[in-house]
Amino acid sequence: MAEAMLSNRHTMDADMNTLCEIIGMKRKYKKIINELGYLSTINDTMQSSDLIKQEDRLTADIRAGFLTFIKWKEYNETGTLDEFEEYTEDDEGKKCCEEIEAVLLNPTKSAEEPQMDADMLHILKEIGFTNADRSRLEEGGILTVANLKDNESQLKEKKCCGLMNDIQDRLLIVIKWFDNNPNASPKSFSTKEYEGTVDKLERRKKLVDTYVNMLGRALPNENPYNGYFGLSVQETCKAMDDDPTLFDEAVEEFKSRVLREKASNLIKGVKHFEVDKYLRHIVTIFHDHLKDPRPVHERKGTLISLYGGAQANKTGFEGLNQAIAAVLGGKRWDEKDKDKINEYTGMPTFLVTQGNRECKDKLKKLKDLSIGTCVGRGEIIVVPNSSDTKTDKETKRRLSQARLFRGRGTHIFSDSVAQADAMIEYARHYHNMNPNGHSIMSVDEVDDFIRTEKGSQAFEKKLQELSSVLRPTIVVIITATPIAVMYHMDNVKERFNCEGHTHFFRLNPGEDYIRNEDLRHHPTFLTRGECEKKEPYKTEGLSIPYSSKAQIEFITTSLAPRGLILVCTCPYVNVTGANVFEQAESIQDLTKKLSMPSSERESDNSLALLAEKAMRLTSEEPEHSLTAELVPIVIVVTGESSWGLSVKFPHAKWDKETWKEERFGALLEHIDEKHLETPVMLFGNYKSMGRCFSFRSRRRVPTGMIIHLGTQNIQTLIQLAGRLLGYIKSVLRRNGFENPVLLTTEKDFDTIQNYAKLMDFTIERVENGDTIEQAMHGIKEAIPNELAFFLRTYRELGKIKGPRDQLVTFAKTTPKKVHVGVVQNGTTTTITGTVHTPKVIESLKLLLGKDGVEVHEDTIFQDLNRDQTYRISEQELKSELDRLCDMSLLEELVKEATFTGNYTTEDKQWYNIKPAIVNVQLGRHKKRPSLSGASVKEKKSKGGR
Numbered sequence: 001m002a003e004a005m006l007s008n009r010h011t012m013d014a015d016m017n018t019l020c021e022i023i024g025m026k027r028k029y030k031k032i033i034n035e036l037g038y039l040s041t042i043n044d045t046m047q048s049s050d051l052i053k054q055e056d057r058l059t060a061d062i063r064a065g066f067l068t069f070i071k072w073k074e075y076n077e078t079g080t081l082d083e084f085e086e087y088t089e090d091d092e093g094k095k096c097c098e099e100i101e102a103v104l105l106n107p108t109k110s111a112e113e114p115q116m117d118a119d120m121l122h123i124l125k126e127i128g129f130t131n132a133d134r135s136r137l138e139e140g141g142i143l144t145v146a147n148l149k150d151n152e153s154q155l156k157e158k159k160c161c162g163l164m165n166d167i168q169d170r171l172l173i174v175i176k177w178f179d180n181n182p183n184a185s186p187k188s189f190s191t192k193e194y195e196g197t198v199d200k201l202e203r204r205k206k207l208v209d210t211y212v213n214m215l216g217r218a219l220p221n222e223n224p225y226n227g228y229f230g231l232s233v234q235e236t237c238k239a240m241d242d243d244p245t246l247f248d249e250a251v252e253e254f255k256s257r258v259l260r261e262k263a264s265n266l267i268k269g270v271k272h273f274e275v276d277k278y279l280r281h282i283v284t285i286f287h288d289h290l291k292d293p294r295p296v297h298e299r300k301g302t303l304i305s306l307y308g309g310a311q312a313n314k315t316g317f318e319g320l321n322q323a324i325a326a327v328l329g330g331k332r333w334d335e336k337d338k339d340k341i342n343e344y345t346g347m348p349t350f351l352v353t354q355g356n357r358e359c360k361d362k363l364k365k366l367k368d369l370s371i372g373t374c375v376g377r378g379e380i381i382v383v384p385n386s387s388d389t390k391t392d393k394e395t396k397r398r399l400s401q402a403r404l405f406r407g408r409g410t411h412i413f414s415d416s417v418a419q420a421d422a423m424i425e426y427a428r429h430y431h432n433m434n435p436n437g438h439s440i441m442s443v444d445e446v447d448d449f450i451r452t453e454k455g456s457q458a459f460e461k462k463l464q465e466l467s468s469v470l471r472p473t474i475v476v477i478i479t480a481t482p483i484a485v486m487y488h489m490d491n492v493k494e495r496f497n498c499e500g501h502t503h504f505f506r507l508n509p510g511e512d513y514i515r516n517e518d519l520r521h522h523p524t525f526l527t528r529g530e531c532e533k534k535e536p537y538k539t540e541g542l543s544i545p546y547s548s549k550a551q552i553e554f555i556t557t558s559l560a561p562r563g564l565i566l567v568c569t570c571p572y573v574n575v576t577g578a579n580v581f582e583q584a585e586s587i588q589d590l591t592k593k594l595s596m597p598s599s600e601r602e603s604d605n606s607l608a609l610l611a612e613k614a615m616r617l618t619s620e621e622p623e624h625s626l627t628a629e630l631v632p633i634v635i636v637v638t639g640e641s642s643w644g645l646s647v648k649f650p651h652a653k654w655d656k657e658t659w660k661e662e663r664f665g666a667l668l669e670h671i672d673e674k675h676l677e678t679p680v681m682l683f684g685n686y687k688s689m690g691r692c693f694s695f696r697s698r699r700r701v702p703t704g705m706i707i708h709l710g711t712q713n714i715q716t717l718i719q720l721a722g723r724l725l726g727y728i729k730s731v732l733r734r735n736g737f738e739n740p741v742l743l744t745t746e747k748d749f750d751t752i753q754n755y756a757k758l759m760d761f762t763i764e765r766v767e768n769g770d771t772i773e774q775a776m777h778g779i780k781e782a783i784p785n786e787l788a789f790f791l792r793t794y795r796e797l798g799k800i801k802g803p804r805d806q807l808v809t810f811a812k813t814t815p816k817k818v819h820v821g822v823v824q825n826g827t828t829t830t831i832t833g834t835v836h837t838p839k840v841i842e843s844l845k846l847l848l849g850k851d852g853v854e855v856h857e858d859t860i861f862q863d864l865n866r867d868q869t870y871r872i873s874e875q876e877l878k879s880e881l882d883r884l885c886d887m888s889l890l891e892e893l894v895k896e897a898t899f900t901g902n903y904t905t906e907d908k909q910w911y912n913i914k915p916a917i918v919n920v921q922l923g924r925h926k927k928r929p930s931l932s933g934a935s936v937k938e939k940k941s942k943g944g945r
Helices: 002-008 014-022 027-036 042-046 049-054 060-075 081-089 091-105 118-126 131-139 145-150 152-156 165-180 191-214 233-242 244-258 264-269 275-291 314-327 356-370 390-405 417-433 458-470 483-487 489-495 549-558 580-594 607-617 664-675 714-724 729-734 746-767 772-777 803-810 837-851 857-864 874-886 915-919
Strands: 302-307 331-333 341-344 349-353 380-382 410-414 440-444 474-479 503-506 537-539 542-544 564-568 633-637 645-648 680-683 704-707 741-743 817-824 827-834 854-856 890-899 905-913 920-922
Touching: 014 027, 014 042, 014 060, 014 081, 042 060, 049 060, 060 081, 060 091, 060 118, 060 131, 081 091, 091 131, 118 131, 118 145, 145 152, 145 165, 152 165, 165 191, 191 233, 191 244, 233 244, 233 275, 244 275, 244 314, 264 314, 264 356, 275 314, 275 503, 314 349, 314 356, 314 440, 314 474, 349 356, 349 417, 349 458, 356 380, 356 410, 410 417, 417 458, 440 458, 458 489, 483 489, 483 714, 483 746, 483 772, 483 803, 503 746, 537 549, 542 580, 549 564, 549 580, 549 704, 549 741, 564 580, 564 714, 580 633, 580 645, 580 680, 633 664, 645 664, 664 680, 704 714, 714 746, 746 772, 772 803, 827 874, 837 854, 837 857, 837 874, 837 905, 837 915, 854 857, 857 874, 857 905, 874 890, 874 905, 915 920
Parallel strands: 302 474, 302 503, 349 410, 349 440, 380 410, 440 474, 564 680, 564 704, 633 680, 704 741
Antiparallel strands: 331 341, 537 542, 633 645, 817 827, 817 920, 854 905, 890 905
């Protein structure tokens, strides 16, 4: 019996024995192999992978060794056992074996591993993939050609399955081959086909590279790339026009030069901006310039408008523009070695902003944004200003001229005539050296530079002169309050030497950004003229200028640990008895008193305090109380005057010297080091707290604000409210606050809430084909009434007077929605009507008692228009009467035909008024409760300051 068993045993051959030794098999397992019978030869082994996986008489490491050999052999059909032994000794072979063993040892792995299909295996073999790379693809779920195509975006981003970049590039070439051969079988793919595709892609890439290097060249006909592939500049442009995918590749190449991998600051700074759309637009502009046969100095520029919320990181966009300018004009080639690139040619950028301090701030930010880009930090320069020494001015002048001599550099200047003159000199110098040179000009806070309708103000004239001398190819206007600028867009184009269609781009801030519509209002509203110089608010024996009961109520209820309250109600800095310093100190003194025990507060028996106490006892006003920890540190900001920043700690004197040259953020960081839990209040006027200022630190952000202006315009109001906006939501939540709270007038709050919404509506209409005038006047699509804040405010849109009145006169808006309560069978129901509905119902009630139940359409129309202060058109009346018929409050009777002189008839309607109309009651809006719970009494307007 034993002899029979031995005779049936299959003995492994020499190659199989060698394989067993390579994978480290012991003698006892060789006996098991002989007993199994299906692993006698290499060929047997190659066909037995499923049996090996399930063979429980062999240890996991032995099975893993066999399976590793099978996997290796699939890619190395002619490979020898010596080569396999070398493979098992290197890191790749060891890793492959370990991964297979791990799978075999996993008891939860019951289902069969997904296997790559034959087509995909064939492709990987042709492009020389290793077993390890194949395993990574299988782990990533890429088992078929369809799976490979689905992962194209990840391959482009070099984020596919942990593969090396060059391996991912090979797979992209495979995808490109399938794109070029959509009907080809995967089996027809070969190494030769792969190499042919690589050659085509390399030639295509060189053509794209050539084209991108042409963009921004001063004189295309003198371009050193002219004649590449035997194509002229015009023929190269035609190749781009004829093949949209080629143009797409050119845009991607341009993007890779602007946003280099190391430019992390810039990439982060523009993550909420439409970068791809913007770069495509820039390439398109310079593409058109390449095809334009006219010299550059005979062309006009293109106007681009960027808008977004205040403090939405518009500086990141300016950093993007300087990076764009640095790579335009192509690569600068070494004269001796045409294959050696020294640097990009580039073109200069000119940036105008507000004030010398803002110039310095821009300089620091733009240098940070230049890290990793093609912009050298030394190429970003501030134009000399009046505060510089003679040596500093000369150094800056020489630096600017040196940069312009090379046709590069970012040149920052403020809104002063002297600095504009310096820029005009630089522009002339640049064009003397580069007669047909391109340039980019950025105008930050452009709405503040549109000061007169005809551009007659001194700086306006200089800015227009600079545009005519510089002749910028692109002018970028930047602002958070663009509506006033849009109203004068033709004028703006003329000032900046531009023509054609204006393109709008918006910043789309992320989730951490607080927007206008996120602001909450205090339960009460201020009234116009409430905070007056002539009527200081008196309480607790103190006289507080430019304040009111509502303002004090807001402050005492809003003071909280880590809070920051901004107050902008006092316009004066130096007026005795009514300045911002006295306001801040008085409010600090008031909080000290309110933090005292009642017994100590009442120990002062002055007649004023006794009289005030008696008034409190007879009124509904609650007594305020605070803890000593909530007495705020007060700060006054007065812009760029000699006062600068002043700070007063509780129980200390004003410090007007230490921080007068510093930014607010530095002072607040200093306070937060030791007094983070102490509230801070900041006081200033609309000039010192408006645009270009940021009031926050790393650990503290604005939590509330009071705004009470005189006759200032809407853009000033929006810029002030913008101090509450920004990427601050996470800091607010960390400090225990919801969204910032605002105290202002009801009409101003309506404007703040709807300004950005109206802008978005207008731009959407422009993108849909409307002209700017049509969009702003609601000609093709009426402006929603809730967005038409200009109907409800007396403020001008911007510095130029008149546009708001024109909007009120000519803009088409939807009817205002009102609510009407209808009482039927003792139950009141609410319907939605328009602003005319209440008037029509009241008229019908009167006519029912006067003329009976039947009434003619003309009679209703005449009755409504008898009041000179109210007008309704016949069409509007018809719509209202139809609505009341639908509500069964009216019934249509026969129409009356009237003959006119042209033998045509005009139908007029008779109506039957239902008795139920007398029960209609007009709904009223609920009044907002005050902080004490009582309703707020309506106050008469006292007029502006």
